[in-house]
Amino acid sequence: MPRNTFLALLSLPLALTACGTPQERCISRHTSEYRAVSKLLDEVEANLERGYAWGERAVESDRLTQCRRVHRAKDGSIRVAYRPCYVESVDIQRYRIPIDPATETRKRDNLRERQKELAAKAQASVQACKAAYPE
Template identity: 65%
Template sequence: MPRNTTLAAAVLLPLLVAACGTPQDRCISRNTGEYRTVSGLLAEVEGNLARGYAWEERQVIRDRLTQCRAYARDRDGRVVATYEPCWRDYVDVERYRVPIDPAAEQRKRDNLAARQAALAGQAKAVVQACQAAFPEDQG
């Protein structure tokens, strides 16, 4: 998986900091969403090609034995909480393998890589503009 790590590091490093919430970070995050989305999809497709299959998720409802609160009256007639075993449903997320068409995945990878390259210059310019508009102390 050859990548231009210098460009990726220059563009992605400020994007990773975007979750912090400074004005500069918010500016970068707000204006580089498509680049981040394409980069994430590209990483997913490259992982699928490396493994030879894709991962998908589904929700499964399962039963779990747990403690449930019940109310009863004691000898004095006061209401007291008791805990009794009971079955409760819960939703579990299950990952499973899905076969892929390698040729289709390679075409998808090539298209996403081209789109990422097209967006990289714009994202780099946005990062520089946000850094100029909202300078931060380096201390």
């Protein structure tokens, strides 16, 4: 058996384990909306606490660096030379976004209600997944 094939077969159980057990996949699949609403609720509550929201934007810029240039000399040897050059760089910049506290409060209240509705469904789904896929 070739070495690469052997290594690939050895890593197969690790790759399958990384996906989770059938019970974990079932629970994850059936509670995704609850987790999404909970995450949004946490974000809205943090915005209200801070008084502003965070936004992100990509900022492009050029930065000076050393570029390598490989060329062949007249005698046939390969020469490496370095020269300054500009390379495009993209950075993510965070910035503050003003919020309307009244709107954020209504959003928080609606998300809390939705989270309460989904909590019962999520709990029932978790129990069903545990019954269907005991560990």
